Amino acid sequence: MKALTRATAAATALAALLALTACSSKAENDDGDKGDMGAGGVKTGDGVTAETIDLGVLTDMTGVYATLGKSVTQAQQLYVEQTNAGGGICGRKLKLTVRDHAYDPQKAVAAYTELEPKVLGFAQFIGSPFVAAVEQRVDGNKGLVLPQAWSANLLGSPYVRVVGSTYDLETINAIDFLMKEKGLKKGDKLGHVYFEGDYGENALKGSQHMAEEAGLTVVEQKIKPTDNDMTAQVSALKKAGVKAVVISAGPRQAASLxxxxxxxxxxxxxxxNNSAFAPQLLATQSGPALxxxxxxxxxxxxxxxxxxxxxxxxxxYKKAHPEDSLDNGVVAGWTAASVFGEALKKACAEKDLTREGVGKALLTIDDFDAGFGVPQDFTDPKAPSSKESVILQxxxxxxxxMKVVQQPGAADAATNYTTGG
Known part of the structure; x- marks a missing residue:
């Protein structure tokens, strides 16, 4: 319960932090990318030497999303180890500098402030509110950030890039599945249980859009991260006569619902949504119903x-971490590290490993698949890298x-949707 309370308190603490971070920009680090000519005639800058490329990791290893943070980080460490064993990138070994912010806003911003001058960019940054708090500084510093967050509110920056479909698009695809495969139809009521704040409210935009497109009525149930018993919400949705439910919350709330x-x-x-499941739930009394x-x-x-x-x-991963369970955090971590690695390779080919050089290189990636079925297109900073979703059970x-029940794809309503709109 204490961990979940921190997630709620984070929003309050961010109000003060936003005022502070808005005053901090590249002015405190005016040198920026020095543009030194390194080994092989490659232009280098912050976080890059003749021997290493240093990437930052701002994760949660001890807070609300500790399970996710552990999986993402270990997957990225595995990518680095394997890449270095193969000779590295651009004649340099990759290095991860990890900080655990424990899903605490002050620790997250402090960790970004500490690492930003030392690293080329960030292969991980858990917590969309924290990323948003420093986004202005990211744009000034130009160090690429690949967050493990899928809010459409993070779109627009050329240096903060969402990997995969955003929550609003994901929800549109989810409802499309319910209509095509689970009997939901025009005129029906659809329940939507969602966390207050960035994640849940962005997902709600997707259900509201789909309702308008498909002739549904959305019955909303807003909850807090500390609301673990969904009895009241189920009662309200049953009384309203909903025919299906979307939940944009955490694994604990999904299991209860x-x-x-x-x-x-x-x-x-x-x-x-993708944040609303953990395989550990299958061992609980809710397992059969799930x-x-x-x-x-x-x-x-x-x-x-x-x-x-x-x-x-x-x-x-099993060989490296035999005691740890597998989950989709491993996929998220591996994919983000692979995307960053691909951008580094393209930047190397252009002989420019500065922050700006890596950012430009990412903009040329229009069809990258790390091996998990969904091509990623990073050519437009205003859009997520994909509009597709996979439906799992x-x-x-x-x-x-988790098993696949619907292969990767985007609903017509998602394809025609302006993300964040």
Missing amino acids: VGVAAAGSFDVPVIG MKNYYVASPTLPIGADTAAAKKLVAD PDKKATGG
């Missing part, structure tokens, strides 16, 4: 996907606890 619904004979399909009536929209295929890249990552027999 599905479990309470099953106990009350409220037999409707429930689908969550496997029957719960689905998840994901920006990529799961860790247990039937692809060569997924199978290799599973084997390599919990399955305790599957590697990582």
